Amino acid sequence: MRCELTTEIAVTRVTVFAELAFLERRPELGLLCRTARDHGRSITTSVVQSALPGLPDAGATNVIAWCKMIGLCDARGGLTALGEDVAQSDEAPVPEQGVYGLWLAQHPVFGRRVLSVERLASNRDHRFEAIETLAMEPDRGKVFRSVVNAKDRFIVRDLPSNHGQPGGLPVATKAVCRFRWALEFDQARDQWQLDGVVEAPNTNGKAAMVPIRHDPESDGLDLWQLVATWATGPLAAVGRWQQAQRRLAVSFDGLADGEFESFRKSLALRKVEVPGKGTYQDVTLTDLPIGPASAQDAQRWALARFDRHLAANPGYRSRAAVRAQFAQLTEDTPLEAFAPTLPSHDDLLAQACKDPQRLWSLAAPVDLSPFTLAADELGPMRIGAPGLVAVDAPEGAVRVPYQAGWPMRKLVESLLAGHVPARVLLCDRYVRGEDNLKMLQLLVAALRAVAPSVIVDVWSEGDAADYKKIRQLTGTAPRSYRDEFGRDVPHDRYFLVRHASSPGFGWQMSNSPLHARLDVDDGGPDTRLRWKDLTATRVQAHEIASAFRNWLTGGAR
Amino acid sequence: MKQGTIHRTLCDRVDARGEARLPTAWVGGEASPGACADGEWLTRTLPPAVPAKETAILAFLGSDSADAIAELLVHAATKARVYLLVGPQWGTDRADAALAQGPRLLVRRVAEVPASAVLNGAEARLWIGGDWSLRLDPAQAQALRQVFLRLFWHEATEEAWSDGRQFAWHAVGERPFDVPAMPAAAAVRWEDPDAHLSGDLGGALLHLSAGLPPEVAPRRLWFPAGPSHHGQLARLAKAGVEVVWADRGLPDLYVSGGEGEVLMPGAQGRLRLRLTPSQSAALGQLLAAAPVWRFRTEARIGDAAYRNARFWLPEEASASGLQAEQLVELADMTASSLRELPTTAPVEVPAAQPLALTVRYQWTVVPPRVPAGAVEDVLVGRWRKLDQDWQARLATVQEALGEAKHERGRMGRALQRLQSALLGFERTHGGLLQRVEALRAQRPSLVGPGGAATLLSQAAEVEDAARKLHGEQDAAERKAREDDERDRQLAAWQRRTEDAKRELPNRRAALKAAEQRRDACAEELRGVDEAMQAADKTAKKNAVASQRKLADDLQRAEKEIAKHRNEIEDLAQQLAGCFEFRPPPAPASRAQQVKGRFVPVASAARSAVDVPDEKLPEVGTLRSHKGRRYLVIDSWDHLAVGEQAAARLAAHLVAPENT
Structure with a gap:
């Protein structure tokens, strides 16, 4: 989520008599401040004498008094922020008095700032009656950097005046200054910057405008706290801010396709306020995290995503693929918490009755399935709901229900059917990616827990790097689909078992065992897993x- | 002997073949195909289809799919989803359009559909051909479903679903799963196109729809009657196998004991169905029925039992019945001469077709004909030229006589004194004209070399006589014209003499008057000359003018005197002269006056006439080709005369070219 706050800043130009201090290169003061920084962050006689060997105490006292005067340390010698700056930059303020032209700007974020300064020659022009009280006095003691020449840094030390009322001669200006504040909520980062144009100094009356150059600065604002503030204001009309989830719970109605796909929404806010930092108009809040406001919204939302996915990727889908797809589109999303439900097969067909392509893409794989489908597989599937402990698996089949929590060892034992294999083959097109390889590691571990010397072959598609990782996990070099099948590659995954005592056999699988997932970082063959069907x-x-067949009869390798 | 125009002659000969035998043959038509009633498993008449209870109906639509479509239409009207496997060409005919109205119909095209079948849950029916449908038991239905799934998901190339009006075809997408292959022991299997019946065929009832005859000997073999494999079938027949055939549209199948097998035909694959005992029994009845064709060896075609039979012989494209008489048309023959044409016949004839009870050989004899490109013989041309010259000469004479007659008319009108002479010329002219007419009625080519010389001599005589007549006419005309001229000149001389006598005195008086005027002028002129010498200037001027005028008058008088003297001299000369005849200039010769007028030719031209030494043939036309003479006749009536003429002229006697 991010937004940019912008506002126009009024620039005031004034000619004043002032005491400024320009930061100039003073290595000896930089050395002194660094020494002080390393010795209790205080400028003392010993510190001065340490930095400037041979200086008598009186001389050291004078130096300390000077440092106090120019603000490098406080009355007790403690190193100030300016002193820290000097230690860092070797530039120290050099005070001076005179007549100056100042360009001033004011904002809650950066205070009263001198944007630019020019030295002016004093003369007797007798315009005392034109001197006015300064509408804005710049902050004293702060180091300002010129927006015209970034090398110029200066401090307004004082504005000498009679009766404590600083005055100056107003000067018309054409300067334009904008304040831009970029808030990156996800990165917890804010940056503000000034831009615009301002008169170049010392141009002998010619109003040459130059761009404002300003390096971004950060305010350190607590952004999520700011959003919580806005939640009761401009966001309240859109949804309910969930501070813990850092997302806005919204109704499904009115969401655009891209919004319910990305779970992000852009909002145009007419006016927002940053407490203590100003009010801003016409703010666009982009990529605002959103989620469903209710279970009903979540169900509609999930079905809309599912429908959109089917439309964008037409093709025949087995019921297992449909269930897996629905789970993929809802799990690990804001929808999951509301446990949306995939309608039953018949309900999906009824919904697709006016879309023949959709109808047949769903109906044909079920009507024309080579294997008998379990009744519960055709029924509705609720995301996140614990799976059935016992299911009616068709004869000659092993079924791992959705969210059944089977450990990998249980699957392996079921597939081995009591045999101790000499060799097994996993044929899976997608043995790649960190999660899948972690599951392969678990599968190998489970197999070797049953048969320690079993050889695990893998046939897959991938590149050399994938194959190298597979070999590290299995100990045998994987084979590519192209080498084994040519162009007639299988669709399903296969797990083949070969052993010495009887003919080998195999399993044709509707999904990959590598699609199981661990809920913990470190798991073993007996760790419960999250399964899709x-x-x-x-x-x-x-x-x-x-x-x-060749592999089963030992024809391969 | 023949008469009339010479034509080609059609000849024939008839041989009887009732005892001929056929080494091998399919004999059909001995019996009607045996009927077989519908049974529990095998039926031709389907009961009315019951709407599907299942939600998914699976169907194959092969080439013979009318019944299957009818059943599908019943299911399609329900809410059942119907899945069809069809061949590449499916989707165009009316039956397809009827199915397109079913809203829940998914069709996939495969390279070939082996047969039509409908699976409605555990109920399944397979059309094995010839409108026969076989009900399948549950195991067979399950296996057939597996075959359907394999073809549907693995082999299909295109698919379509109906929008209620038509099918929109597109390529099939990725299959959602793999369909396991069928085990070898499955009741229904999809196999390679070269698959064969796999059971023990010895002693079986075997039905083969194509391919080769079996190596083993079944009890009864149904094999397609045709031209092929007669050798192997004869071997089986001699081994006691009953080789029969009736085209019931059935596929390869066998039944033996309680088992059997059906193997549907296919170019891409074959569907094998293992029969249950019940199905085997039903198909066994079908194979035990009476056939239409039987394979025979050494059949005598004259046998009365075969009178209405049809025979399919080796290498024949189709079966044929016996033929009462075969007509064998032989190639045309050319007779060596016109006289031998009726007796010309072929030495060898081809064999008759095996199924002919009699054979009639028929051929055409072509007479000897003048070769193409033959041209008229030189002798004919020479005679023609002689005839043409003959006619031209006589025509010239005739024309000259006509002109002479015309001249005589002109002379008669101009010269009265020739009237008597012209009568004599008239008589001579009439005689000559009669002779010319008589000669023009003849031609030298018709009388031959001897007669031609006589005719030419007579023509020369006529020409001479005509020439003489013409000369005499000219001489008579010339003399008459001189006499007329003399009379005219004499009359003119007399007239001029009379005129001179009358004019001469007048001229003399005029001469005298002129001489007087001249003298007067000369005297007056002299007086002026003298006066002028003494005259003053002014008088002198007047004298000069008078002098000039008198000189002119004197000169004019002199001219007039000279003129009168000449005239007087001419008149005196006329009176003193005598008459003298001046003959007129001779007229130009007639040859110059009238172009092309007859002039008798010199006798040297007559001696150059070329008279051929051979007479033309009496009949036909004489032509020659490559140095050889041909006498062409077109009628048998000219045969004898033609043969003589041909012998005389050393020519071949032939018929016209297009005979």
Whole structure:
């Protein structure tokens, strides 16, 4: 989330008699301040004498008095912020008095600031009656940097006057100054900057305008606290701010496609206030995190995302793929907390009755499935709901229900069906990515927990780097789909088991075991996993591709 | 002997073949195809389809799909979803359009659909061909469903669904899963196109719709009647196999004991169905029925049992019945001479077709004909030229006689004194004209070399006589014209003499008067000359003028005197002269006066006439080709005369070219 606050700053130009101090290169004072910084952050006689060996005490006292006078230390010798600056930059203020032209600006964020200064020659022009009380006095003792020449830094030490009322001669100006404040909420960063144009100094009356050069500065504002403030103001009409989740709970109605896809929304706020930092008009708040305001919104939201995904990616989807897709579109999103539900197969078909392509893409894979589908698989699926502990798996099939919490060892034992394999083969197109490889590691561990000497083969698609990682996990070099299948690659995942005592067999799987996920950082074969639907159907050698048959009979490698 | 125009002659010969035998043949038409009633498993008449209870209906639509479509239309009217597998060409005919109105119909095209079938849950029916449908048991239905799924998800190339009016086709997308292959023991399997029946065929009822005959000997073999494989079929028939055929549209199948197998045909793959005992029994009845065709060896075609049969012989494109008589048309023959044409016949004839009870050989004899490109013989040209010269000479004579007659008319009108002479010329002219007419009625080519010389001599005589007549006419005319001129000149002389006598005195008087005027002028002139010498200037001027005027008058008088003297001299000369005849200039010759007028030719021209030494043929036309003579006749009536003429002229006697 981010926004930019902008406002126009009025610039005042005035000619005043003042005492300024321009920061000039003074290495000896820089050395003195650094020495003080390293010795209790205080300028003392010993510190001065340490920095300036041979200086008598009286001389050191004079130096300290001078440092106090120019503001490098306070009355007790403590190093001031200006002293720290001198230690850092070797530039120290050199006081002077005279007549100056000042360009002044004022804002709650940066106070009363001198944007630019020019030295003027004093003369007797007898315009005493034109001298007015200064409408804005610049902050004293602050180091200002000129927006015209960034090398010029100066301090307004005093504005000498009669009766304590500083006065000056107003001068017309064409300077324009804008204040821009960029708030990056996700990065907890704010930056403000001035831009515009201002008269160049010492141009002998010619009003040459030069751009304002200003390095961004940060105010250190607590942004999320600021949003909480706005939640009761301009955001309240849009939704309910959830401070803990740092998102705005909104109604699904009126959300644009991109908004419900990205869970981000842009808002145009007519007026916002930053407490103590001003009020700003016409603010655009972009990428505001949003989530559903209610379970009903979450359900509609989830179905809209699902519908949009199906429309954007037409094609036949098995029921397992539909369930997995719905879970992918809702899990780890603001929708998950509301546990939206995927409608049953029949309900989805009813909804798609006027869209033949959608209808057939969903109906045909179920009507024409080679394997019997369990009744609960065709029923509704609620995201986040714990899976059934026991399901009616079709004969000759192993089914891991959604969110069943099976550990990897349980799946492996089911697939091995009591055999101790000599070799297994995982055929999966997507054995890559950190999460999948972590699951492969878990699968290998589970297999070797049952059969310590089992050889694990992997056939997959990927590049050399992927294959290298797989080999590190399995100990054997993976084989590519292209080498094994040519152009007729299988769609499903396969898990094949070969052992010495009986003919091998295999499992045709509707999903990959590598799509399971750990809820903890470090897990083992017995750690409960989060599963999407997975149904493995046992197949014999004659039912599968010739490459698999070759592997089962030892023909491959 | 033949008469009339010479034509080609059509000849024939008839042989009987009732005892001929056929080594191998399919014999059909001996019996009507055996009927088979509908049963529990095998039916031709489907009961009315019951709307589907299932939500998904699966169907194959093969080439013979009318019944399947009818059943599908019933299901399509319900809310059931219908999945179709069709061939590449499906989607164009009316039946397809009817299905397109079903709102829940998904169609996929595969390279080939082996047969039509409908799966409605556990109920399944497979159309095996010839309108026969086989009800499948649950295991078969399940296996067939698996075949459907495999083809649908793995083999289909295009798919379409109906919008209620038509199908919109597009390429199939990625399949959502893999469909396992069928086990070898499955009741229904999709196999390679070269798959064969796999059971024990020895002693079976075997039906093959294509391919080769089996190596083993079944009890009864149904094999497509046709021209091929007669050798293998003869071997099986001799081994006791009953080789039969009736085209019921059935696929390859066999039934043996309680088992059997159906193998549907296909170019991309074949569907194998293992039969249950019940299905085997039903198909066994079908294979035990009476056939239409039987394979025979050594069949005698004259056998009465085959009178209405049809025979399919090796290498024949189709079956044929016996043929009562085969007409064999042989190539045309050319007779060596016109006289031998009726007896010309072929030495060898081709064999008759195996199914002909009699054979009639027929050929055409072509007479010898003048070769193409033959031209008129030189002898004919020479005679023609002689005839033309003959006619030209006589025409010239005839024209000259006509002109002489015209001249005589002119002379008669101009010269009265020739009237008597012209009568004599008239008589001579009439005689000559009769002779010319008589000669023009003849031609030298018709009388041959001897007669031609006589005719030419007579023509020369006529020409001479005509020439003489003409000369005499000219001489008579010339003399008459001189006499007329003499008379005219004499009359003119007499008239001039009379005129001179009458004019001469007048001229003399005029001469005298002129001489007097001249003298007067000369005297007056002399007086002026003298006066002028003494005259003053003014008088002198007047004298000069008078002198000039008198000189002119004197000169004029002198001229007049000279003129009168000449005239007087001419008149005196006329009176003193005698008459003298001046003959008129001779007229230009007639040859110069009238172009082309007849002038008798010199006798040297007559001696150059070329008379051929051979007479033209009496019949036909004489032509020659490459140095050889041909006498062409077009009628048998000229045969004898033509043969003689051809012998005389050393020519071949032939018919016209286009005969």
